[in-house]
Amino acid sequence: MNDRTPLLTDQTPLPDTIEARLRRQLTFLIEVDRLKTILRQSPLAAADRRENDAEHSWHLAMMVVVLAEYADEPIDVGHTIKLVLVHDLVEIYAGDTPIYHPTMGADQAERELAAAEKLFGMLPADQAAEIRALWDEFEARQTPEARFAKAMDRLEPQLLNWMARGGTWLSPGITADDVRARKAMIGDASQALWAASKQIIAEGERRGWARPGQARR
Template sequence: MTIANEPLSADNPLPDGVHGRLAEQLTFLIEVDRLKTVLRQSPLAAADRRENDAEHSWHLALMVLVLAEYADEPVDVARTVELVLVHDLVEIYAGDTPLYDDEGAASQREREEAAADALFALLPSGQAEVFRLRWDEFEAKETAEAQFAKAMDRLQPLLLNWMAEGGTWRTPGVTADTVRERKAVIGDASSELWAAARTLIDEGERRGWVARGSE
């Protein structure tokens, strides 16, 4: 993990006329431009390249707006959007941990906690605490909003893998059972979306886009 010694704004400091709370907020907003450089494993549906974290976060926010009606328990849409926009910001310093990377997952929590401490500290006091609370809420997956946000985080790459005729489902050692197991959290938030996701996985298995499981 690489945590920057200086924020990006240090390369071209804000003028003296911009100071205090606003300067801290603008420093943070400049810093999170780094999210656009963090590549994920998921392939885009519309182009022959991998998506980046900023694109992923935007897609999740839109999915919340479109699919919230399928939540088994009603959710606060605005807060759920906040959760999906905040949860991957730590990957600016911690890097992306692919879903099927068991080795990387072993250190993921430690890396992301340290990244959250460093990144959110750029915000003014009060606002920093709110962002950290949202990040912690997503990670804990205890509220209806966090469960639905997590479901979107699992459903979005599934759709991209479907469009890529496998995508990361073709990772060595991954089977259809692996995909079902790691996508099952969708069902914690929406039985209807989980049924649709299962249909896509099952059909992908039938078409040979993912190694057959035992089911």
């Protein structure tokens, strides 16, 4: 998508009689319905298809609720849920960047920044600033909540790949050590969850669901 991509509400405009602030909020909420169409690489555990971004974000929110007790630092659960719900909205315009893709990450920051400015700018100024601040916080990983949110973002696809008996772990050129390297930031938020993650990867490697070998440099 680009700056000239029509909004969903351009197809069926909201009534002109709706108050301006609410109209902007509803326009944004309709536009983020696009998140349901952005496919990720991870396979679902419960169906033979790939996960979409909206499903991923919901799953992270549920993981925050269930796994918050394993955070190494106290976290505000409600704030962390906000972070995971917002973190992938920019992919509506920027697209998903697979973690194991060798080249797509090169311009990821530029694409996502442009997407953030376009998407969040639909909201009233105060809410645009609030949502943008949440997105920036997640990206920076400087708060306990952001570190835990990012850990959930790494752990969730790991669980799906385990259930798929490899999934994206079997991407060309990827080894179990590559997986460990890309999941290591889980340990920035929770040593307990990182220990469990390493056990999952090691068992996957033992079963042949991830290739043995050294991580790429």
